[in-house]
Amino acid sequence: MNPQGERWTEDRVLALAPDEPSRKAGGRLAAPGPWSGAGARTGGGAGAVWGECAGSGGEPYRTAVDLDGADGPGFHCSCPSRKFPCKHALGLLLLWSADEESVPVTDGPPPDWAGQWLDRRRQRAESAAPPSGPTDADAARRRAELRVRRIASGARELEQRLGDLLRGGLAAADGSEHGPWDETAARMVDAQAPGLAARVRELASVRGSGGDWASRLLAECALLHTLNQGFLRLDGLPEPLAATVRTRVGITSDSAALLASATPVRDHWLVLAQSDGDDGRLITRRIWLRGRRTGRMALLLSYGAAGRAPELSLPTGLSLDADLAYYPSARPLRAALGTRHSDPGPSPGPPPGGDVGQALAAYGEALRDDPWLDAWPVLLASVVPIPDAEGGWQLADAQGDSALPVDPRHRDRTSLWQLAAISGGRPVTVFGECGHRGFAPLSTWAPEPIPLSPGPSGP
Numbered sequence: 001m002n003p004q005g006e007r008w009t010e011d012r013v014l015a016l017a018p019d020e021p022s023r024k025a026g027g028r029l030a031a032p033g034p035w036s037g038a039g040a041r042t043g044g045g046a047g048a049v050w051g052e053c054a055g056s057g058g059e060p061y062r063t064a065v066d067l068d069g070a071d072g073p074g075f076h077c078s079c080p081s082r083k084f085p086c087k088h089a090l091g092l093l094l095l096w097s098a099d100e101e102s103v104p105v106t107d108g109p110p111p112d113w114a115g116q117w118l119d120r121r122r123q124r125a126e127s128a129a130p131p132s133g134p135t136d137a138d139a140a141r142r143r144a145e146l147r148v149r150r151i152a153s154g155a156r157e158l159e160q161r162l163g164d165l166l167r168g169g170l171a172a173a174d175g176s177e178h179g180p181w182d183e184t185a186a187r188m189v190d191a192q193a194p195g196l197a198a199r200v201r202e203l204a205s206v207r208g209s210g211g212d213w214a215s216r217l218l219a220e221c222a223l224l225h226t227l228n229q230g231f232l233r234l235d236g237l238p239e240p241l242a243a244t245v246r247t248r249v250g251i252t253s254d255s256a257a258l259l260a261s262a263t264p265v266r267d268h269w270l271v272l273a274q275s276d277g278d279d280g281r282l283i284t285r286r287i288w289l290r291g292r293r294t295g296r297m298a299l300l301l302s303y304g305a306a307g308r309a310p311e312l313s314l315p316t317g318l319s320l321d322a323d324l325a326y327y328p329s330a331r332p333l334r335a336a337l338g339t340r341h342s343d344p345g346p347s348p349g350p351p352p353g354g355d356v357g358q359a360l361a362a363y364g365e366a367l368r369d370d371p372w373l374d375a376w377p378v379l380l381a382s383v384v385p386i387p388d389a390e391g392g393w394q395l396a397d398a399q400g401d402s403a404l405p406v407d408p409r410h411r412d413r414t415s416l417w418q419l420a421a422i423s424g425g426r427p428v429t430v431f432g433e434c435g436h437r438g439f440a441p442l443s444t445w446a447p448e449p450i451p452l453s454p455g456p457s458g459p
Helices: 010-014 020-028 087-098 112-127 134-168 179-190 194-206 213-232 239-249 255-261 356-369 414-423
Strands: 035-041 048-053 061-066 074-077 265-278 282-291 297-305 318-326 335-340 375-387 393-397 403-405 428-435 438-445 449-451
Touching: 010 020, 010 087, 020 087, 035 087, 048 087, 048 112, 061 087, 061 112, 074 087, 074 112, 134 179, 134 194, 134 213, 179 194, 194 213, 194 239, 213 239, 239 356, 255 335, 265 428, 265 438, 265 449, 297 335, 356 375, 356 393, 356 403, 356 428, 375 403, 375 414, 375 438, 403 438, 414 428, 414 438
Parallel strands: none
Antiparallel strands: 035 048, 048 061, 061 074, 265 282, 265 318, 282 297, 318 335, 375 393, 375 428, 393 403, 428 438, 438 449
16 A cells, blocks of 8 residues: 555565566666656555556557555556566556656546556455445345355255266266266356366366376265265354365355454565466466464465456565465465555565475375365475486485475476576475475575476466
8 A cells, every 4th residue: 555655665666576587677667768648646545657658569558557456556558468567567666666757746637548447446346345234235145045055056966976977987987078077067167166166177187197097086076075065064064164165165255355354464474486377267376475473374366367467466585564364264274465564575584494294294284174175385494306216306305314206297397497406406495385296396495585487387
């Protein structure tokens, strides 16, 4: 937020950059030459900066920044970049921070293109606010009850489908015929249970995907059956587990309502990693945090439509004094970002980590509370990346005889060679996710935090 309307410092602007190349590219655009029609309004909780930047094409890139968004700064640019903020937004902010003449403050409205984007952004924020009156609350309650009934109907239908599969034998589950599975997944979407739909699609992909496909298919069926039964018996579950089941089938809490009702956890949160995944329809950004005082892990999720990266960006290595509100769960991890009490700054050093045994214990404890968990974030200290005899990789304790295999899905990715080059055979601190497939490395410290490239297919 920018309640006093002051211009930001250069450090504050650069802290928003998603990576070092963006910082450098933004710095090259922090000059008045390529900009026209630049202006700003500040104060009153409606601060914004806008301008048009000449590019290689005939039309300039229209760039606007919402300084006082409810969930932090927002960025808009007509350029094709998928980074948020892009180099044009960074260049505009740097120019505004240093040159009052080139980006003057005005009392008048912004140009139509910028004003329309700012209005849409604020309208979305207002529509996300919790219901304000009893009529709205009653309508919301009725919608929630209707959705629960639809999901319950979908869960019962899915139980019948699983029963048919097991009675017919796993061998009859021909992996070449995805039609029945796709139809079942579509019916789960119609039942407003996207979590169940995702697990159905996972079943469809297991058949014929390796020598142990039968055991993996049976395990996935068992987990899906347990999830169905958990939802159909929600009233008999402890509330933390019931909250986990609701989340797993696809019912999530509204972030605005969560921030308004939950007890915030304030800490200096170190950004451990930031990673984007793209399924062709939606870009999902995952930002992992660790509290310096509490030692708690947290995961922030944000989304962008296909081709546009999410607006929230917290580069690896920054430390942020902020409030987080955790979503209800038997093992809370996902959180919503609340009030930021200061600008983000560099972390004083790498966070404390544990050994392989401690990482496995942390995953096991989390799995005990949430049996549908794929992986749990852990920090490994003093480990050395080494190849194994079967063409895979391991992270071995430098002072012991234990090692964690690297998730096979990461074997051929750039990140492993980056990690090996950074280590050079010496112990390093590595952050990643520990799960039943192995360890997925996301960032390392040597001695500065270095994000590990996920490769072309995402994390």
